[in-house]
Amino acid sequence: MPSLLFLIGIIAYADRQILALLKPELDRIFGWTAADYASISSWSQATIAVSLLVSGWVVDRLGIKKTLGFGLTGWSLATILHAAVRSVSGFLAVRVALGLFEGVGTPASMKAIRTTFPRDAQGRMIGLLNAAPNLAAMSTPLIVALLFPVLGWRGTIIAVGASGLLCALLWFRFARMNDSETQTSATGHAEPSAFPAWRCVTGFALGKFLTDPVWWFLLFWLPDLLHRRFALEPSSMGFPLAVAYGMAGIGSILGGYAPFLLTRAGYRHETARRAIMAFAALCALPLPLLLTTSSLTLGIAVCGLTLAAHQAFATNLFGFITEWVPTRMTGRATGVGAFAGNIGGALMLHLLGQFAAPGQSMKPVFAYCAVAYILGWLALALFAPVRKLLSQTADPDLNRPVPTV
Numbered sequence: 001m002p003s004l005l006f007l008i009g010i011i012a013y014a015d016r017q018i019l020a021l022l023k024p025e026l027d028r029i030f031g032w033t034a035a036d037y038a039s040i041s042s043w044s045q046a047t048i049a050v051s052l053l054v055s056g057w058v059v060d061r062l063g064i065k066k067t068l069g070f071g072l073t074g075w076s077l078a079t080i081l082h083a084a085v086r087s088v089s090g091f092l093a094v095r096v097a098l099g100l101f102e103g104v105g106t107p108a109s110m111k112a113i114r115t116t117f118p119r120d121a122q123g124r125m126i127g128l129l130n131a132a133p134n135l136a137a138m139s140t141p142l143i144v145a146l147l148f149p150v151l152g153w154r155g156t157i158i159a160v161g162a163s164g165l166l167c168a169l170l171w172f173r174f175a176r177m178n179d180s181e182t183q184t185s186a187t188g189h190a191e192p193s194a195f196p197a198w199r200c201v202t203g204f205a206l207g208k209f210l211t212d213p214v215w216w217f218l219l220f221w222l223p224d225l226l227h228r229r230f231a232l233e234p235s236s237m238g239f240p241l242a243v244a245y246g247m248a249g250i251g252s253i254l255g256g257y258a259p260f261l262l263t264r265a266g267y268r269h270e271t272a273r274r275a276i277m278a279f280a281a282l283c284a285l286p287l288p289l290l291l292t293t294s295s296l297t298l299g300i301a302v303c304g305l306t307l308a309a310h311q312a313f314a315t316n317l318f319g320f321i322t323e324w325v326p327t328r329m330t331g332r333a334t335g336v337g338a339f340a341g342n343i344g345g346a347l348m349l350h351l352l353g354q355f356a357a358p359g360q361s362m363k364p365v366f367a368y369c370a371v372a373y374i375l376g377w378l379a380l381a382l383f384a385p386v387r388k389l390l391s392q393t394a395d396p397d398l399n400r401p402v403p404t405v
Contacts, residue, residue, distance in 0.1 A: 002128070004170060005113075005129055006129060007167055008072055008167060009109065010132045010133075010139075011076070011160075011163060012075070013132070013133040014163075015078075017140050019082070020220045020221070021223050023037060023224055024223075026153065029153075030087070034353050036088045038350055038351075039350070041095075042353075043096060044095035045342050046099075046342070046346040047095070049338075051104070052335045052339040052342060053339040054103070055067065055107050055335055056107040056331040056335020056338075057332055060107075065175055067104050068104055068105065068112075070104075071101045071105065072104075072164060072167060073164075074097075075097075075098045075101035076164025076165045076168060078097040078161075079161030080161035080162065082094050083153075083157045083158050103342075106338040107330075107332070108331070110126075110330055111330050113322065114330045115330075126319055127252055127256020127257065130252040131248075134245045134246065134248035134252055138241070138243075138246045141237050142242055145238035197333075199384055201321070201333050202383045203380040203381075203384040204321045204333065204337040204384075206379035208317065208337045208341030209340040209343065210344065210379060211341070211372050211373050212340075212344050216345030218306065221356070226240060226241070229299065240296065240300050244300050251280070251312045252315050255280065255311060255315035256315050256319070258272075258276045258312070259275075259276055270320075273316045273319060274380075274381070274386055276312060277313050277377050280309040280310075280373060281373035281376070283309035284306045284372065287302050288367060288370055317337070321333050322334070
């Protein structure tokens with residue numbers, strides 16, 4: 001099952017990213033403006049956000065296998081339908097359909113990790129699963145660069161969507177859920193709460209709301225920024241984007257393992273997690289250099305560093321919520337946080353339609369992105385202070401160093 005979850009994560013982000021990679025071509029064919037693209041991407045994010053909020057409850061009630069399997073089937077069909085539309089309203093409609101189904105992914109995956117893997121393996125799995133979008137973002141540009149000259153934009157989209165349908169068949173055939181999923185759903189059993197759940201969820205949700213806009217900004221707009229700043233075309237973006245998102249994957253994995261390394265040096269686990277998040281926040285500060293540099297290498301480096309920082313930060317945010325809320329609430333808690341993150345992303349993508357318009361400046365956007373993780377770290381510290389968490393712990397194992405996180 002770990003390999004299937006990882007593959008589903010790759011496909012989900014490939015389906016989202018495909019439109020951004022083909023944007024220069026679609027601009028030429030359909031005459032899109034910056035506002036058109038901002039509207040399509042922001043409505044897509046808003047739909048995913050609402051879906052996440054509902055999906056967390058559905059996963060907690062109905063189980064992981066069915067909700068994730070049907071969600072994957074739905075968003076893959078929606079991806080294929082992109083090839084049939086010819087207007088802004090048509091693209092908006094299929095992106096909304098994709099978002100409605102794709103919201104299942106995050107709460108179902110986090111619930112699967114919480115209920116299927118032993119506690120000492122959960123942190124590692126979150127880090128690896130969080131690296132799936134980076135592998136998708138790294139490999140999808142290469143795939144598009146290969147398929148686009150042969151199949152055109154419609155054939156490329158159909159091929160990506162068909163891969164999701166194949167994965168759905170594999171999921172229904174081979175996925176096996178641990179019995180603990182049924183027990184948790186049936187009995188409502190949960191670990192003793194060490195801290196008010198609403199405080200943990202609020203801190204988690206604010207952290208996602210403040211920082212996820214940076215990820216979605218770079219996911220949707222980095223190809224266009226490279227086209228504007230360095231005159232790169234879809235056929236030549238593969239390697240630069242692969243490098244940037246490859247750095248993000250490394251950040252995700254390191255973010256999962258680094259807290260354990262600090263516990264070996266004598267730090268408590270939760271303190272180590274916050275320290276890694278603080279370091280990641282500082283790594284995003286150089287991002288505005290992309291607006292001033294004439295070097296493609298430096299531009300890709302600062303973008304890759306920011307993406308790596310985001311993934312290290314996000315890995316530890318998810319690790320925080322899966323450790324500090326009861327098992328029966330895992331789907332809902334992660335759904336609420338992911339909802340907040342996608343709402344933040346939708347607001348960012350909507351505003352970008354104005355900042356990216358001719359004659360406007362994107363400096364305010366980059367300035368916010370540079371400090372977003374500092375704000376997210378402070379929000380988590382405000383609602384779930386590490387000292388109170390550790391002093392009110394009901395389960396002593398929560399503060400035991402976890403060797404795989």
